[in-house]
Amino acid sequence: GQQVMQIPQYQHVQEGEDFTTYCNSSTTLSNIQWYKQRPGGHPVFLIQLVKSGEVKKQKRLTFQFGEAKKNSSLHITATQTTDVGTYFCAAHDRGSTLGRLYFGRGTQLTVWP
Amino acid sequence: EADIYQTPRYLVIGTGKKITLECSQTMGHDKMYWYQQDPGMELHLIHYSYGVNSTEKGDLSSESTVSRIRTEHFPLTLESARPSHTSQYLCASSELRTVGGYTFGSGTRLTVV
Structure with missing residues (x-):
C-alpha cells in the first residue's frame, strides 16, 4: 500500500519561531490532505491540495504540494501556543480518490511560551 | 447540526469481556472508518466501509469486527478484550470521493484491566 513518510516526528520551538513539517512519498499522489490534532482531541481536517505545485494559505499556515506530486509541506509562521498539537498529512494513491487515505505518522509540535 | 458521535466517551472493562463501541453520523456520508490511536501517535486503520453492507479490513482488524446495516451507524466489536487493546478508538466518515476530508x-478511550 501507499507509504507516506512524515518528518520530523517531534518539533519543539519557542513561541514566535517558525515550524515546518514535511510529507514524502515514493509514488505520485492523487492529492494530499493535512489534519491537526490538539492534545486530548481528535484530528481535524485543515486542507486538501490537488494540483501540482499548489500553494494554499490559511492565516499563518502555508501548505505546498510538490511539482511532482510526491511531497508536501506545512509551514507555520511565528508559532503561537495555540498551534500545539500533532499535524498529520494523508494521501490517496495517484488516480484514486475512492480508496482509503494513507496517514503519515504525524509531527508533534510543542511551543514554549 | 450534522456531526459524528461516538459512545461511550470512556470505558474501563475487564479482560475477556466483549464490547461494542458505537459510532453514528448525521452527514449522510457513504464512507466510514475505525482507527486505533495512542495519544498523539500514529493512526492505525482497523476497518472501513464504503456503504451499507460493505466492510473492509484495515491494518489491525484481526481481533475485531464491524457491521454496516444502516448508512449512519458503524459499530466496532471487540470479541474478547485484552490489555493490549487499551487505546483510543476514533471513528471517522467522509463523502464517497473524500473531497472535503x-x-x-x-x-472512545478504552482501558482493559
Whole structure:
C-alpha cells in the first residue's frame, strides 16, 4: 500500500519561531490532505491540495504540494501556543480518490511560551 | 447540526469481556472508518466501509469486527478484550470521493484491566 513518510516526528520551538513539517512519498499522489490534532482531541481536517505545485494559505499556515506530486509541506509562521498539537498529512494513491487515505505518522509540535 | 458521535466517551472493562463501541453520523456520508490511536501517535486503520453492507479490513482488524446495516451507524466489536487493546478508538466518515476530508468523532478511550 501507499507509504507516506512524515518528518520530523517531534518539533519543539519557542513561541514566535517558525515550524515546518514535511510529507514524502515514493509514488505520485492523487492529492494530499493535512489534519491537526490538539492534545486530548481528535484530528481535524485543515486542507486538501490537488494540483501540482499548489500553494494554499490559511492565516499563518502555508501548505505546498510538490511539482511532482510526491511531497508536501506545512509551514507555520511565528508559532503561537495555540498551534500545539500533532499535524498529520494523508494521501490517496495517484488516480484514486475512492480508496482509503494513507496517514503519515504525524509531527508533534510543542511551543514554549 | 450534522456531526459524528461516538459512545461511550470512556470505558474501563475487564479482560475477556466483549464490547461494542458505537459510532453514528448525521452527514449522510457513504464512507466510514475505525482507527486505533495512542495519544498523539500514529493512526492505525482497523476497518472501513464504503456503504451499507460493505466492510473492509484495515491494518489491525484481526481481533475485531464491524457491521454496516444502516448508512449512519458503524459499530466496532471487540470479541474478547485484552490489555493490549487499551487505546483510543476514533471513528471517522467522509463523502464517497473524500473531497472535503475526513470528519472524526471525539473518540472512545478504552482501558482493559
